[in-house]
Amino acid sequence: MTSRTIALLGSTGSIGTQAIDVIERNRDEFDVVAIAAGGNDPAAVIAQARALDVRTVAVADVAAAERIGAALPGVEILAGADGVVAVAGIGADVVLNGMTGSVGLRPTLASLAAGSTLALANKESLVAGGALVNAAKQRPDQIVPVDSEHSALAQALLGGTHAEVKRLVVTASGGAFRGKTRADLVDVTPEQALNHPNWDMGPVVTINSASMMNKALEVIEAHLLFDIPMEQIDVVVHAQSIVHSMVEFVDGSTLAQVSPPDMRLPIALGLTWPARVPGAIDGMDWTQAQQWTFEPLDEEAFPAIRVARAAVAESPLHPAVFNAANEECVAAFVAGKLPFLGIVDTVRSVVEKYEAPAEITLEAVDAAESWARAQAAAVIAARV
Template sequence: MRTLTILGSTGSIGTQALEVVAAHPDSFAVVALAAGGSDLHLLAEQVLQHAPAQVALATGSAADFATALAARASSLGRPVPEVDVRTGAEAAAEVAGNGADVVLNGITGSVGLGPTLAALAAGSTLALANKESLIAGGALVRAAQQRPDQIVPVDSEHSAIAQALRGGRREEVRRLVLTASGGPFRGRTRAELADVTPAQALAHPNFDMGLVVTTNSATMVNKGLEVIEAHLLFDVPLAAIEVVVHPQQQIHSMVEFRDGSTLAQIGPPRMLVPIALGLSWPDRLDGVDVPTDWSITQSWQFHPLDGEAFPAVALARSAAEAGGTHPAVYNAANEECVAAFHTGRIGFPAIVDTVARVVAEHRGPAHLDLAAVTRAESWARGRVHELIR
């Protein structure tokens, strides 16, 4: 039985991870949960079901959570369990470093970097859904790894690549092919994107991933982040990582080998299998999801990425090539631009346009450490606000 710490337990990744745990009670024991604090009732429900010893809250108080836990326990006629509750900005990192066998980082945003480093330092296997911490931390995260397989990707695309790489040696790989749904605006020109609304940007055809990630899918920033993530995870040159639009999202990504063969990982457009593999890697669990039904007629399409309408992927490549804190600036500036878009301060195309300007202006430090990353992100966020004013 593996012990688990789940960061972002009340979000999309965290709730699905706990579904996997509940379906395999003999395989996992939850020892800690971390959440932002916006849904204390759901967190209380999770604590009563999975009995973790620790809980971390980024916002809110331990007293408020105790009240929510007591109320939920009373409604079920159950005693109130004893829980060690940590609060504040560092709470998630504190429980991430508790030495659990597996730490699932499902936090959204670069605030996940501290918990990522804490989990690696503690020797835990890191099931990484928080791509932003790898983007922002880059070399810091790679240097913190104590063994090659300590980081297991949970993004469906990178999980697919990790699975396909089992079919050949690394030196046999020609390139990686990341698939993208194309988001809600696939096929639109840049001019046709000028007046799209936040509601339209959140209408993803296949997934409900929260405000930031869903918007990133619409701008293709998410795919840009995934290109950088694939480069760092699999040590493949940026030039050997391609993006192709596949609206049906049945093929989650592919590995092309030197002899001309391609291995693709196929499955429904859901996250249960990547999450389960993140928890159980390198083993597979039984009955996690329903496989593709090959008895029905299906049509799968593939389209080239329109780099003019969606320049975010090319911009991510240039940020990665610049290295240092440039990827952190790309990510931090985007987070601020997404917030500005959803509050009506900028239009949709201005998200990536503003990120591009901030990345171009950035001058990275000579020495890369956590403080340098923090300073670069702070500068990027401030510069975005200056530009949109």
């Protein structure tokens, strides 16, 4: 059988390194033709390129690209953001977008334009440019979600037709602050927010998980991916992270996808959908007693999802403002310039002030994001 060609974006990040683990254990199935990374760890990029025998490497950091190029004679080196976009559009069978942030939007669009299947872990690109991304699809199944929740929904949705779906139920671990009240969260630190109980993720995603902003982005993503109205998407807190999400159908039946909390499973599915990779992870141990809990989300302590619903209701560009403002606020929180509760409060104030233009273009998304970042920065500076 011919192996699938893969272009891997964000190769040194959490998603990228776990994808490489899946690929290296199934070398006959995959041929990684290109990787792309930010460049903050040149040694890791060099090691990955050699181990995977890639032909093309893109590095966003131009200086790092020079060092990497010197160590990889015979390998095509592309530097800067345009190089990452070029790798995304290289025409690989599958492009895994494991980048963090809305910087992943242009690579997402490039991969779709090239006809590649897009294994999407970069939820921010869909949130920021949802209308553009969906318009760019050349076939209905061109985007395969890699987030564990959306992978679960995609699998459960195979159990019925679109018309038979009553609601989607997205599960949330609760992050580092599950069970905390709003008063409990006044003085929490970045170190505390980064202490996720179940998942090993990058810092931005982990802090988003603590604020429930990650879940808010996932609700928007589910709405855009599966064409389900926001009011038919619920969130439930499930501390064990075993049930990854559920679909309730009109007859009262609910289908859930269950597995240990290991991102290699949805990554493997993203690379081979709709086929499965044997032994992608170890499955559940059903010989041991288990207890799963489900709790309603405290939207007073964690109002991010409420803000996300309001953003989607306003315009297709408001989610781009929502996401960009959040990225600015997370950076300020990590730098000690914004309290934890100030993240969502600031995002809400920015979203409420935004007035969207009538036309949705890539330039309009860029303008919305730039406005949101500047507005968020101004609100943060005014708090000091």
